[in-house]
Structures are given as structure tokens and as C-alpha cells.
């Protein structure tokens with residue numbers, strides 16, 4: 001069994017100089033903690049140390065000595081060697097020493113051959129609960145600049161973070177900050193702008209290398225930021241944090257399961273009663289009526305109703321296709337007038353929630369319909385609060401508020417339910433986390449008995465659906481199927497768009513501070 005589960009970590013050190021042999025990689029030098037060696041420099045021009053005999057000594061605040069003993073293998077004789085390492089600052093020196101200790105522990109203790117011949121490996125909490133193929137695709141996605149740009153260009157999102165940090169300088173000035181999932185490093189740079197003493201930017205994807213580059217290009221701030229490449233579940237930090245900053249929100253708040261990493265970071269790195277930005281998150285839910293959307297989804301399966309498709313009867317698969325389309329949550333920005341009852345919300349307090357609490361989330365639903373209509377499903381959105389000492393700022397993804405890259409999410413039921421004004425709708429949204437970094441959503445909505453005999457509390461009609469949050473239908477740029485004539489359709493569309501844009505213009509940025 002190969003010891004391939006051990007993590008590789010990288011550091012940038014100012015320079016190294018070799019004691020025994022002349023010639024060293026030119027500064028600055030990348031130091032890589034690998035399962036087989038500690039390597040300084042690139043593949044072609046490097047100095048390597050064996051994990052078993054390697055030792056690290058502190059010579060001063062910014063300087064350390066790395067040594068390894070002479071050894072003899074079947075192939076070659078290796079001589080004792082040593083390099084002095086020059087760090088740019090004390091924090092980098094401490095972070096390097098921490099990573100060194102962790103590397104020795106992982107490689108020499110956990111990764112070593114056991115007497116029975118089995119090689120143990122350090123499998124982190126992340127690797128334990130997430131499928132390797134899903135994690136690979138996930139970090140590959142975030143390793144690309146274009147996706148970081150997409151998030152950075154969501155000005156509602158990034159502007160809210162910027163405002164929340166800079167309006168609450170008091171929470172950052174002179175404090176140690178950990179940026180959980182730093183991506184491009186943008187939030188670390190904001191924290192440094194707000195006067196942080198030191199920021200540890202932890203990022204697992206290849207983006208960590210770009211973050212280093214971006215941060216190095218901002219020299220006034222870069223002295224106070226250390227990028228650490230690795231998962232928050234695995235890396236070691238040289239000191240505790242006074243405040244965590246992160247953007248761990250996915251569609252419906254919980255998609256991607258990064259909230260769990262945010263909670264793990266709290267448990268591992270935050271001082272007791274330290275701050276978290278964001279502090280709480282809320283999922284809001286309300287039933288909606290949208291005849292066009294329902295028909296659009298149902299019509300997608302019409303293809304499978306053909307009895308003579310090149311001489312083939314496709315109808316045996318119609319039912320499965322119909323179900324399949326309704327198992328996709330719809331992501332788009334909808335008109336809030338489609339909601340038929342005031343929303344209810346489920347709160348997740350990031351400062352107290354346990355990681356395990358996020359494996360299964362159960363939300364009982366209860367609404368009173370304000371109109372008589374056909375209900376097609378449940379509309380959901382979220383907001384998060386930055387509970388700063390100076391300003392409390394909300395970032396909302398609500399319908400009618402300025403649109404974010406998260407849009408809103410709607411779970412459409414195969415069977416709509418009919419309600420009268422004042423009729424009670426009950427149900428349940430049960431979300432179960434899965435290994436592909438997302439959730440299975442089980443939704444039930446029921447129309448309660450209404451009118452004479454209502455006090456008996458019976459159910460008149462129930463509709464249920466099972467949806468996979470990992471496979472949404474991104475509807476934003478899709479043409480829509482409308483049952484009415486083209487003229488009527490255009491008029492109606494224009495009216496809807498006008499009022500939507502007007503609502504956005506009127507409410508403007510104030511909505512950010514005013515949770516729905």
C-alpha cells in the first residue's frame with residue numbers, strides 16, 4: 001500500500017544557504033514538505049532532506065538551521081548536509097516550524113511501516129467524509145482564476161465583505177486572523193487593510209500559489225499575510241486566531257459542505273469567544289406559484305413521449321425522465337411576487353453549531369397562504385450576518401434584492417397543491433449531506449383542511465419530492481416555454497422585468513443591511 005495520503009505543503013522562504021556544498025536555489029525559495037522529502041527549490045535545482053534524519057533548529061527570530069545525517073543506501077552514499085533558512089518575518093518562521101513538526105509526525109510516525117507490514121496513513125476528517133473524486137473536481141474548479149474572478153466580480157458579495165471588515169476595523173486591528181478557504185486571498189488583503197497583526201490565509205487548491213503572487217504584489221500588506229497551502233482540516237498554525245473570516249456559502253447556504261470546514265476551523269484555530277465573519281447564516285423558505293416554470297420543467301420530458309423516434313418507442317422512459325427533471329432544484333432570480341406566504345427561516349449560528357449538526361438538517365414548515373392559487377413548490381434563499389463590534393451588516397440573496405451569483409433556489413414539486421386564501425400549508429424540508437459535497441433534499445408540502453371541519457386539522461392534499469442539490473438546473477439564460485401567444489408573453493415578460501428592475505433600483509444597497 002502506498003503512503004500517498006500524506007499531504008504535501010508548500011512555503012516560500014526568503015533564501016537558503018548551504019553549509020557543505022556551494023550553490024543553492026536562488027531566492028525566494030519554495031520549500032515543499034513531501035511524503036518522501038523536504039525539498040528546497042524547484043525539481044531541477046533543489047536541495048532535499050530525508051524525513052527520518054532531518055532536524056530543524058532555530059538560530060534566531062528569522063533564521064533556522066535544517067540538517068540531515070549521513071546515510072548509506074544500496075545505491076549511493078549520502079553525506080551529512082545542512083542549510084540555513086532565512087525567513088521574511090517571525091510569523092513565517094513559526095508557521096514553517098509548525099509545518100515541519102506536522103510533517104515529521106505524518107511521515108515518520110503515522111506514515112511509517114508497521115511491524116505487520118501495513119503502512120498507516122493520516123486520513124483527515126475531510127478525506128473521511130468526502131469522495132476523493134468530488135474533492136478533486138472541487139479543488140480543481142477553485143484552482144482556476146476565472147472562478148475566483150466570478151466571485152470577486154459579484155460586487156454585492158465582495159462589497160459586503162469589504163464594508164463589513166472595514167466598518168469594523170476595531171475587530172481586526174492588531175488581531176490575528178485566519179482566512180478559511182482564502183482563494184485569491186482577497187479577504188486576507190481586506191483584513192490586512194483593516195489593520196490585522198497577522199493573517200493566515202489557508203487555501204487547499206492550487207489557487208494558493210496565485211494568492212501568494214497577488215499578496216506579494218501588495219507589499220504594504222504582504223508582510224502581515226502568510227499563505228498556507230492545505231486544508232483547514234489538516235494544516236497546523238503557529239498561533240490561535242482572534243477572528244476567522246471566510247466565504248463558505250454555497251447555493252442554499254449549505255451546498256459544497258464548506259460550512260463544516262468553517263466550523264472545524266473554529267474548533268481548531270479560534271480563541272474562546274473569538275469572532276467569526278460571517279457570524280450566523282439563515283435559510284429562508286416560502287411556498288411559490290409559478291405556472292410557467294412548472295410547464296417548462298414538465299415539458300422537458302415530452303421528448304420521451306414519442307412513440308416513433310426513428311422507429312423506436314421512447315415512452316417506457318417518460319416517467320423516469322419526468323422524475324429526473326423535477327429532482328433538479330432550479331437556480332434563477334425570480335420575482336418575489338411569486339411567493340404566496342410570508343417566509344420562515346432556519347438559523348445556523350456559526351459560533352456554536354457543531355460540525356455534525358450540518359450532516360442532517362430538518363426544517364418543519366408552516367405557512368398561511370395569502371392567496372388562492374396552485375402552489376408549485378418551495379422557494380429558498382439565504383443571508384449571513386457580520387456581527388461586528390461597530391456595525392452589523394447583512395449580506396442577503398433574497399428575491400427582489402440586488403442579485404448575487406448565488407441567485408435563489410426553487411424546489412418544484414411534480415404534483416402542485418391547491419390552496420385557498422388563509423389556508424394553512426404544513427410540511428418538512430429534510431436535508432441530508434452526501435459524500436459528493438452536497439445534500440439530498442426531501443420536501444413535503446401539505447394543504448391542511450380548510451373551512452368547515454378545519455379544526456379537526458386533517459390534511460386535504462400532500463405532495464413530496466426528492467431533489468439533489470448537487471445537480472441544479474441553472475435557468476438564468478434559458479429560453480422559457482410559455483403556453484400563451486407570443487404577444488401576450490412579451491407583454492407579460494416586459495412587465496415582470498420592469499417591476500423587478502424597479503424593485504432593485506428602489507431598494508438599492510439598503511437591502512444589504514436590512515435582512516428580510
Ligand SMILES: C[S@@+](CC[C@H](N)C(=O)[O-])C[C@H]1O[C@@H](n2cnc3c(N)ncnc32)[C@H](O)[C@@H]1O
Nearest residue numbers: 142181182183202203204205230231232247261
Ligand atoms: C467560495 S471560495 C471563497 C474564496 C475567497 N475567500 C473569496 O471570498 O473570494 C472558497 C474557497 O475555499 C477553498 N476551500 C474549500 N474548502 C476548503 C478546505 N477544507 N480547506 C482549505 N480551503 C478550502 C476553496 O478551494 C475556495 O478557493
